[in-house]
Amino acid sequence: MRIVAMAPIAGCGRIGARAAGTAMLCALLAGWGAGAAAADVTVTVLDNAGHGVAGIVIIAESDAAVPEKHAVHTAIMDQQHMQFVPRVLVVQTGTGVEFPNSDQIQHQVYSFSAAKTFKLSLYAGHKYPPVVFDHPGLVTLGCNIHDGMIGYIYVTDSPFFGHSDGSGQLQLHGLPPGNYTLTAWHPDLEEAGGSTLQLHLALADNGRPAPVFHLSRPLRSETAHDGDKRWTDY
């Protein structure tokens, strides 16, 4: 995930050109929570053998009032070798997402998910302005020319989100005290409840909790993609 600050705010800015292990200091971005005993929380995702699981979307949503939104950002969902890159993107509500096409062939990107319905007519290169994702929820992306291209944008109101890194961890910075719902999501999770896991987190002053998601089943195999040949839909 590449997140580019369109209007940087003092004390924050561009965070995490690489998605894994990064979280947005959105509380700082908005100045929200300043002066409170904000805490850093390390969330861990472990498989049933105790190993860290990378790439899981993690979101902390406060049970209190919805935090202010951070400044408008733009994220990028590229198209490379007939795949969406990254395959999974998580953004805050109101974020604009660019859809450049880095392939040599044209794509035709669409979504008819409830959280965002849009379509981009056939194009190559960097043709369209960012698409603003203004409602929370899961948006599934497709390409009408290449049905095998599937991507996901998880849109959340919360400013506290990110992906677990190679050791299965994500640090969420600057969470004010309060009660939170922690959500772990990935399209390849095959837990009893589906592709979403949730934990409740009570964050006291000066607390440094370390919540852990334990997966009971391995992630479904990564989507098979046998090369970047120009498969034709025969």
Place this chain on the structure above:
Amino acid sequence: MDRLLIGLLLQAVLLTPSLAAASDFYAVIDLRAVASDGERSFLNGGLGELRFDDQHDGARVGSISLGYHHAFFDIVHFNANAVAYADGDRSPLDLTEFYAEIRPFPWHSLRSRLKLGAFYAPISLENRLPGWRSAYSLSPSAINTWIGEELRTIGAEYDLDWLGRQRGHDWELGLTAAGYGFNDFSGEVLSVSGWSINDRQTTLFGRIGESGNGPVAGLREFHRDDDQRLGYYAGGTAKYLDTLELRALHYDNRANPNTYSYALLDFAWRTKFNSAGLRWTPTAHWTVIAQWLAGTTIEGDSGFNTAVRTDYYAFEYHAAFALVSWQRGADRLSARYDQFEMHQTQSDDTFNNNRGHAWTLAYERELGKSWSVILEALQIDSSLAMRTSIGEPVAAAERELQLAVRLQL
């Protein structure tokens, strides 16, 4: 259809600058070094089951393939694929496919597609490269060789897709139905020559082989319908993530087998079959493909009162293959086992039966973005009763080793 028309159409789409600027174009030059001990090939009036025989190996043109795609109004996709084999076809450069596909954006999870023109029915799970070339070997399986030789949908096909993955499901489903003409004589090559394994597709306006009822007739040509009866096929597809694809199809050219063509000196062949296949990609490195096809073809059915003659040839046939392919980076290694059989169930004179199996091993290495080399070893062990009519033994063990150098532009 006239070759002048093809030329004009190709010129129109390939040379119009405003179109070409926003279009996809490819060209693939495939040159081969071939060593073969095969029986006389169909290209040389024989009944061998390989493309290249022991008298015609050495340096050969595998194919020169050209393709063009252009989208109009965002949802209309025009496609043309052409090929040259340099083997004496009456059309030195000719189309294999020429069609328009109307492909609107999905409506919720449903999408309709309509194809009009000349194109391949959705049967092969090997032939995934532009120009309907196999992605796994030089020579496709016996089933898909036959599809390339005798079948083309020249008509219209409608597809309805349910894009379940867009709704959080793991499956996508599709239904297909088509009506077509120009296939009244599909089945003749199979009934005369039996199953073969080669990558020599029949072109839309080309002709290879002899017409009539000679022992090596096997005419490869798409000819206009004489019986004015449309053929049809209907089938379905199911895809599980990107891991598994299942296909099934029922095909019936609905030809009147008593229709006689004075141009071809032949009766029509009523050809029906069922086919099924799966492609399983358990990891990014491994692919498994299996296909099965079984059916009948009948010529000169005396049950039709309009018979010019009452000859009655009826065949049953089936074929199957399993293919395993491993890829890592620029290397791909594939192995395939084919099994095939055909037998005559009725005849007024000669019976022609065919049975055999084949092993194919292929290794491909990509050399950068444009170049690749492919080495393929193929052995077919078969029996074909018709071979006695040209003085050859019924049984044959044929081997072919090909090294292809490909340049893709």
